[in-house]
Amino acid sequence: MLLVRHTSPIIEFNKILGSLVKLKYYLTVISLSKQMEVKGIRANFVTLNILINCFCHLGQMAFSFSVLGKILKLGYQPNTVTLNTLMKGLCLKGEVKKSLHFHDKVVAQGFQMDHVSYGTLLNGLCKTGETRCAIKLLRMIEDRSTRPNVVMYSAIIDGLCKDKLVNEAYDLYSEMDAREIFPNVITYNTLICAFCLAGQLMGAFSLLHEMISYGRSQDVYTFSILIDALCKEGKVKEAKNLLAVMTKEGIKPGVVTYSTLMDGYCLVGEVQNAKQIFHAMVQMGVNPNVYSYNIMINGLCKCKRVDEAMNLLREMLHKNMVPDTVTYNSLIDGLCKSGRITSALNLMNEMHHRGQPADVVTYTSLLDALCKNQNLDKATALFMKMKERGIQPTMYTYTALIDGLCKGGRLKNAQELFQHLLVKGCCIDVWTYTVMISGLCKEGMFDEALAIKSKMEDNGCIPNAVTFEIIIRSLFEKDENDKAEKLLHEMIAKGLLGFRNFHGE
Structure with a gap:
């Protein structure tokens, strides 16, 4: 298009630049717009808005505002898209106060802000912990022509929940209901998660029942939060029943949901049930990830079923999955507690060859096992090797070694x-x-x-x-x-x- 004799209309160039913005090729858009300028192709208002958007995403706010200056110089009138993009750019850079000052300035000049403008400001304030300021701004919006919407309320509810002010967040949710502003799945999920973290499961479940009875949409995250909360309280049977409700509502459980339930069963020592969930997940066409395997491996090792856990490691390798440090640490700890120290040391070597770094947990498991087995020379050598590699021992590491030295008749070394x-x-x-x-x-x-x-x-x-x-x-x-x-x-x-x-x- 740049090379042909008859230059294409600017709208055609803008289409290409707009498509590249969607792909997040911001630097490419800036480079191409410079090539257009060199060829004498004059940017229009849309082109300049695209450029502002690119500079904002790159955090180059000085360039964004210089493009705004160009818009004004060319006689174009900035619209809400222009202003919203600049406000969002400032918020993304953490400069929320500058964004507020900019808002005040343009409003004083007679520009009208819309829902997107205020949603951006409220979200920016809440993300930087300025939830009280966000509530004040919400009350100010109410006095203007713009009516608060679900996005604005949800941003503040999320901020209050992050500040652990769950009751205040719920009051704001009730206010939404009174004003017939219907909560969406994000609003519900935010509150359900906050109730679960605060240990208020009854509140979380009442919101779920409300979603179902009012026909409000739920997603996989809604149920996963609740299943996780039930599992953490040891209520695994109720968690499995909730999985059935989830499926009944037409929501397909994902790998996180299944893994959470498996973890719940492992926490209460019901590894066989966890294994059944693991197989059910595969049958339902959901592929287990490293996290899923780690849960099963750790659960089996805790129940002294180390050989089964080792089989799962081989299965992972057969599937070309990369076991991480957590995978190896669970197996090494399991082997150590079963008295198979040589196998644990061999696995540590394998771990090293596969590019997974041993950490303080790896060394502490082996050191503890060597001490309990009265291999104090090996334990001391391993401790020195650990420190040489820059891995700082924890108090548990020191305690294991001191205990081993005391029990092995080396009290002076322990002292x-x-x-x-x-x-x-x-x-x-x-x-x-x-x-x-x-x-x-x-x-x-x-x-x-x-x-x-x-x-x-x-x-x-x-x-x-x-x-x-x-x-x-x-x-x-x-x-x-x-x-x-x-x-x-x-x-x-x-x-x-x-x-x-x-x-x-």
Whole structure:
């Protein structure tokens, strides 16, 4: 079109530029418009609006406003599309206050704003946490000729829900109903999700019943939110019933819905039912993803069905799926807890060869297993290797190693490691302190154990019932009855002595 002698009308060029904008080729549009200018093809109002849109999406607001200047210079009158695009561009860049000032300026000059304008501003305010300002703007809109619509209300409801102000969000939803502004699926999903996160399942289900009874459309996300909430509360039977309701309503469950239900069954230890859902998903033509496999692998490993979990890994590889760090960590932990440390170490090597980086969870699982198996040299070597690779140990990693060293007769090494944590100013938790105290008590070093208990309290870490019981039991065994009784009274005073005896029953 640029090369032919008789130049095509500008409308034809605009069609091409508009199509490229839909494909998000913003830089290409800008480049082509420059080529048009070089060829003497004069941009019209539509072309300039397209350019403003491109610069806005690229976050180049100075260029966007320079194109606005060109529009005015050429004698064109900016319309709501021009102004809305500029306001949206400012909001996308996080400059919502500038967008509001721009709005005030153009309104003062007599320009009329529409639903899109206010929807853009309200959404921008809510996205930047300015929900109160958004409500004020909504009230201001009501005093003008523009009537608030479902998009405006939904933006504010979403903002209030993100601020955990669920009751206020519901009040705004009720206001919509009173004004006969009908909520859409986004409004409902936002509120249902907020109710679920706040643990108000009854409120969430009343909204679902309302959607169904009023014939309002639901989507896969509506049901997935509720299924997830039920599963998190261990109500897996109710979650499965909801899956049936979902299907009855003509909504096909997706991979996320099925995976959520599988996860729910695994959480309550019903792995066989999770496996049935996994197979049902495949039969319904829904392909499991890495997340789905990870849920099943983790569930099987937790139930000590590690060989079945390993078969699923092979199935993933056969399907050319890429297992991630989570996949390998579940299997390595499962193998370690089954005492198959060599297999776990081999799997870690395979993980490395497949380009999946081992993380602190991988190393901690292996280190814990080596310590429990009294392979302390290997455990220490693995700990050093972990630090060399720049992976920072967690407090659980340190606790596992300190516990292993104490139980393996290397108390001095354990004390050195523990002292290292104190010197570094690490936030040592109750379990790490208790493990160190236990190691000292085992060697009859009660003064040192009590000194650590005192240090623990000074650092604001409160000893729990296990901490007290370890020291008290050790003192009784060594006939240090007076010291034991004194600690027992302290334990009672702190309200830590429940209906338990010293056999741990």
